[in-house]
Amino acid sequence: MRDFWKSSGFHLLERDGDGRLRVTDGFLAGYLGRPELAPVDESCAAEIALHGALMDNPRLAVDDARIATLDDADAQDNYRVMLGFRDHLVTAGTVEACYLNLARNGAAGIPPLFIDHMAHVIARNLLDGCADPIRLRAAELLFRQQNVRLLDGAIMLADREVVEMHAATGGLGNFGELFAETGTPTRSVDLDVLSAENAELYWDRDEAFDTVLDVSFSRPGLIALCKVLEDWLRHFLGIEVRIEPVGMIRDERWVWHVGLDAEANVILNDLYEGQDLDEDRLSRILSLFRLDFRDPTQMRADLVGRPVYLGMAMDGANTLRLKPQNLLANLPLADAS
Numbered sequence: 371m372r373d374f375w376k377s378s379g380f381h382l383l384e385r386d387g388d389g390r391l392r393v394t395d396g397f398l399a400g401y402l403g404r405p406e407l408a409p410v411d412e413s414c415a416a417e418i419a420l421h422g423a424l425m426d427n428p429r430l431a432v433d434d435a436r437i438a439t440l441d442d443a444d445a446q447d448n449y450r451v452m453l454g455f456r457d458h459l460v461t462a463g464t465v466e467a468c469y470l471n472l473a474r475n476g477a478a479g480i481p482p483l484f485i486d487h488m489a490h491v492i493a494r495n496l497l498d499g500c501a502d503p504i505r506l507r508a509a510e511l512l513f514r515q516q517n518v519r520l521l522d523g524a525i526m527l528a529d530r531e532v533v534e535m536h537a538a539t540g541g542l543g544n545f546g547e548l549f550a551e552t553g554t555p556t557r558s559v560d561l562d563v564l565s566a567e568n569a570e571l572y573w574d575r576d577e578a579f580d581t582v583l584d585v586s587f588s589r590p591g592l593i594a595l596c597k598v599l600e601d602w603l604r605h606f607l608g609i610e611v612r613i614e615p616v617g618m619i620r621d622e623r624w625v626w627h628v629g630l631d632a633e634a635n636v637i638l639n640d641l642y643e644g645q646d647l648d649e650d651r652l653s654r655i656l657s658l659f660r661l662d663f664r665d666p667t668q669m670r671a672d673l674v675g676r677p678v679y680l681g682m683a684m685d686g687a688n689t690l691r692l693k694p695q696n697l698l699a700n701l702p703l704a705d706a707s
Contacts, residue, residue, distance in 0.1 A: 371499055374506060374576040378491040380498075383465065389605070390464040391495050398428035398456055406448040414441040420449070429460055455484050466492055470606060473695035489513040489694060493598075496605040503572035507564050507583050508594035512602070514579060516690040518656065524586045525656055528561055529579040530689060536561075566590065585657060587615055592657060599630075599680075599697065606698055610664040615657055619679050627679040628661075628700045631692050634681035654683045656690065661701075670702040678702065 382397040401407070402424055409418045416439040424430055432453055440446045458480070462468035469488045477485060490513040497509055516527040563582040564572060572581060583591040596613040603609050619641070627642060629635025633654060640647060659680035663669040678701060684690045 372501070372573050374573070375490065375494045377577055378487075378494040380491050380494040383491065383495075385495070386464060389495070390466045391491065392464055393459045393462070393468075395428045398459065399425055401452055401456065402428065404452075407445075407452060412442075413445070416440050417442065417445055428456070451479070451481060455480055465495075466606060469695070470698055473698045485695070486513040492605070493602075496601050497598075502594065503569040504564055504566070504583075504590050505594040505597060506576065507572060507581055508585075508591055509598045510579060510583075511595060511690070511692045512598070512694045516583075518684040518688045518690050524584055524589075526563065527583045527585055527591075527690065532561070532578070532580045564591070587617065587657070596659065599694070602694055603697060603701075607701075607703070609668045609701075609703070612662045612664060613659050613680070616660045616679075617658070619658060621677070621679075623676065624679065625673055625676050626702050627681065628696055630680055630682045630694070630696060631690060633685045634683035635696065637683055638679070638681045654685065655681060656684055657682045668704055670704055673702050 379397055379400050380391075382400055383391040383394055386392045402421060407421065409421050413421075416436075420432065420436065420440070424432070432449070434450070437446050437449050437453075440449070458472065459465065459468050462471055465488050469485070469492060472480060472485065493509045493512050497506060500506060510529070511527070515530040517530045517533045519526045519528070561580055561582045562568060562571065563584060565584075575581065585592040585595060592615050596615065599613050600611055603611055624642060627638045629638050637647065637651060637655060640651075659682075661678040661680055663674075666674045680697075682690070682692070
């Protein structure tokens, strides 16, 4: 059994009897180490005292009057945001319950960074013990934005942050930034496309997020993503589904769909309403899927036997940002409670 994604904070959490991640003081304290909150030389005494008090008791009640005593307005805003998110976590009790509540009731005021981090650690939990690097790489789509490259009919995904770093530095980190500033040419970096033949390299680079995933139709990367999404729904909702890629939707009785990202959601809505889409918008669709409930009693009674169609699409900048919370909020469940 291999460990992976240590940066998720999984090891700071505890599982409850249902396998959910119970919020611990250690996990909450981890957020206090973020650069937005960690005191610096310029921090005032009130800010240093607040940070120390929260490190001693990460669940400490802090009213706005105390936050207002901080000299730095940005520090005040950062504490309000972080403590608001902390309160969601503490009230929910588990990371999964917090994520599900925000997915269904709205996450206004919660930075996407925090939503992605919850997805990261939840994915680490549900994939604990997984020995398939391709499935782990596919699961990165749940919490990391991807750049899309269409190459000779293949759909290649590379981590957006890594691609931007390579573009800025030639893959050389701070040294590359220095070279870029002085005008010295930097070398280009080719990222490895993960495959069955080289999959073992993932274990040494799981925190680098620097492998490319091929999600072309019927390729292992796309099949692995289907399995990850099945795991996601089983873990959160206790439902058993089968998700398979489809080339197109040919269904005169199409009754339900869910976009796995914002772009796909709009495109599927337009197609469902019978609108004609131009080639540019249609070309943004990366994959379509069919979801079937294995247990019909878990589906809304009036839709039993009908498939749910899913879509995945890139935006106009060739970027893919999955919103796995859409699946949790928008499936036609028999009991949505």
